[in-house]
Amino acid sequence: MNERATQNFELNRELARMPSHAECQRIIAEAHRMRDEVVREMFRRIFTFGRTTKRRPAHEAPAGGMPTGHPA
Numbered sequence: 001m002n003e004r005a006t007q008n009f010e011l012n013r014e015l016a017r018m019p020s021h022a023e024c025q026r027i028i029a030e031a032h033r034m035r036d037e038v039v040r041e042m043f044r045r046i047f048t049f050g051r052t053t054k055r056r057p058a059h060e061a062p063a064g065g066m067p068t069g070h071p072a
Helices: 003-017 021-048
Strands: none
Touching: none
16 A cells, blocks of 8 residues: 555554544533532532521621721
8 A cells, every 4th residue: 555545544544433513512511511510519609608508687796806887
């Protein structure tokens, strides 16, 4: 086999291993869905952080901090 035929043979073999366009689109759609789930979970954790503990009333000083209410 000459060099060009060898290159064509190798390229065709490589192309045969590649997924089809439809398969690529399905893989990309799945990756986007997974990313969206991860982002949703991140935001859920960020916005629920600290809300599971007992909240102090606004007029009480936070532990180890300065009072947050108006001076009496």
